[in-house]
């Protein structure tokens with residue numbers, strides 16, 4: 001049964017869905033890493049694929065940019081397609097000198113200035129967290145692969161071009177490692193629905209040093225992030 005934003009049939013998705021922001025990145029991953037691949041949804045060109053990695057089933061689908069977008073897709077995958085785990089794989093900007101370009105960040109906590117949590121009517125501030133089970137497994141895989149990995153707090157921002165140029169430094173003072181735009185909403189949907197989520201990020205640029213990766217480098221480091229994420233195939 002289709003949802004407003006996904007035209008797949010029940011059973012078309014694996015238990016675990018990898019979610020890059022870019023639907024063309026989802027297509028690239030499916031074509032490069034998976035076998036027996038099937039396009040299962042294409043509403044709004046937000047492509048979703050299911051295939052096999054080393055004989056184990058896994059899906060990959062774009063989330064779009066920003067918390068409202070991943071909020072919609074992750075909600076529909078969790079509630080209508082029996083998806084249990086969503087692993088966001090994306091790029092991020094570093095807020096710390098020791099978090100260099102090409103490093104991997106596993107998002108343990110997702111701070112945000114978004115109002116996504118307003119819907120829960122909480123009498124305080126919610127702390128969106130990764131699934132410890134997914135985080136623990138991802139960390140061990142990254143270490144085993146000899147990858148340069150950090151674990152900690154990340155900012156899920158609603159603003160890519162911030163009018164206040166130095167506002168990121170306030171988050172940096174509190175130890176926040178980097179910025180991206182989706183993890184907090186994903187973590188909140190997972191928590192509210194009793195599901196599991198993790199964001200695995202590759203640092204594409206640094207707000208501290210001004211360094212950025214080339215397109216070619218992004219391709220290589222992206223592969224390293226995928227080596228972790230694909231191990232979650234069931």
Ligand SMILES: O=P(O)(O)O[C@H]1O[C@H](CO)[C@@H](O)[C@H]1O
Nearest residue numbers: 020021022065090091180181
């Ligand atoms: O690389 P992706 O997954 O798209 O993630 C990052 O890149 C986009 C901004 O350019 C935002 O979606 C941000 O979270």
Ligand SMILES: O=c1cc[nH]c(=O)[nH]1
Nearest residue numbers: 091092093179180181
């Ligand atoms: O600076 C950056 C880099 C990637 N993604 C973001 O949201 N910000």
